[in-house]
Amino acid sequence: LNDLEQLLSYETVYENGTRTYTSVSVHGLNEETVWSKNASSNSRHKREVYGTDTRFTITDKQYSTKYPFSTSVKISTGCSGVLITPKHVLTAAHCIHDGKDYLDGVQKLRVGILKEKSRRGKGGKGRGGREKGKRRKGDKTIEEAPEMDDNGGKKDRKGKGKTRKSRSRRSVESGKPSFKWTKVKQTQVPKGWFKGVADGLAADYDYAVLELKKAPKVKFMDLGIIPSVKELPAGRIHFSGFDDDRPGNLVYRFCSVSDESNDLLYQYCDAKPGSSGSGVYIRLKEPGKKKWKRKIIGVFSGHQWVDVNGNGEQQDYNVAVRITPLKYAQICYWVHGDAGECRVA
Structure with missing residues (x-):
């Protein structure tokens, strides 16, 4: 197990x-149960859309800022991630480390949480604002927004000249999503991701955890483990991220898993750059309960050519790193710092 222990060792x-x-x-672990037998490339230059694009853009903030979509976050390096505790984000290792060294900007890493639609500019008292129609004496920078009739046209206001909408209202109505950014306190990456350590198995360790300096007031999603894709409810996985071709918008997708190894899930969920690091989740039944709960069982990595059957014939897939019992224990320890809290139910 010496090689395995080296791969699971980590840098903070x-x-x-x-x-x-x-x-x-x-x-106390059987080595045969943890080694992936499938060769795969480390190329991750693109993400694929297979045939008809089946992704859903969640543009309504009433949905994108509510669970489970609210657990999805944006990483300042251009990737996605998922909240797994109030202060910890799970993402792909390649989002912060290229296998040789950390990416530029990692020391100033930020995590963005989608904000709900601002209420300012719509009347009433906003945060730090004033009642509709009122302004401070001498305030020349804030302009009153024109009233609208039922058809969206401007109402005539006697004695009032034409005015422009305030900047805050224009930004809300433009439909551009806004994020609340939080600084990252520390990052942890498994040694198995580093080049020259994993000997072709680096893709199995494409995951990392970011600890935030402040906990956002957003619900998180727990980690979980599946023994086999045969036990997936309806055979499907789900994940949401911030694909680059739909700037600022949260993109959701689901699909079936086509094949698997001990460490990877091979599937054809449509995705584009920016979605890497998204948390792959399913519904799992709570032990001893009738209740089902969404849990993160993997991290979306990207597109790879893979020899699944070991016959030398490679196929292309969008690949996710699965949470194995060992990875669960490792990530749990990163989060809690106590191995006693990291037993798999």
């Missing part, structure tokens, strides 16, 4: 640039 980078290396020990 703090906001001041300090790095620490932590080695791990694995006990």
Whole structure:
């Protein structure tokens, strides 16, 4: 198990640039159950849309800022991620590290949470604002918005000249999503992702955890484990992210898993750059309960050519890194710092 322990060892980078290396020990595990036998390329230059684009753009903030979509976050390096605790984000390792070193800007890494639609500019008292129609004496920078009739036209206002909409109202009506950005306190990446360590298995370790300096007031999604894709409800996985071809909008998709290895899920969920790092989730039944709960069972990595059958014939897939029992224990320890809290139910 020495090689496996090296792959699961990890590096922590703090906001001041300090790095620490932590080695791990694995006990009581059958090695055959954790090694992936499938060769795959490390190429991740694009994400694929297969045939008809089946993605859904969640433009209504009433949905995109509510669970489960609200757990999806945007990483300042251009990827997506998912909240797995109030202060921790799970994402793809390649979103912050290229296998050789950390990407530019990682020391100033930020995580963006979609904000609900602003109420300012629509009358009433906004945050730090005033009642409709009122302004401070001498305030020349805020202009009153014209009233609208039922058909969307401007109402005539006697004694009033033409006015422009305030900047805050224009930004709301433009439909551009807005984010609340939070600084990252530290990041953790498994050593298996680093080039020269995994010997072709780096794709199996394409995941990382970011700890935020402040916890956003957003519900998170728990981690979970599936023994096999045969146990997936309806055989489907789901994930949401911020695809680059639909700027600023949250994009949701679901699809069936075509094949699997011990560490990867091979599927044809339509995706574009920007969606990497999204949390792949399903509904899992709570142990001893009748209730079903959404849980993260993987991290979307990207497009790869894979020899699934081991016969030398490669096929292209969009690939997700699955949460195995070992990875669950590792991520849980990163989050809680106590192995006693990281037993798989």
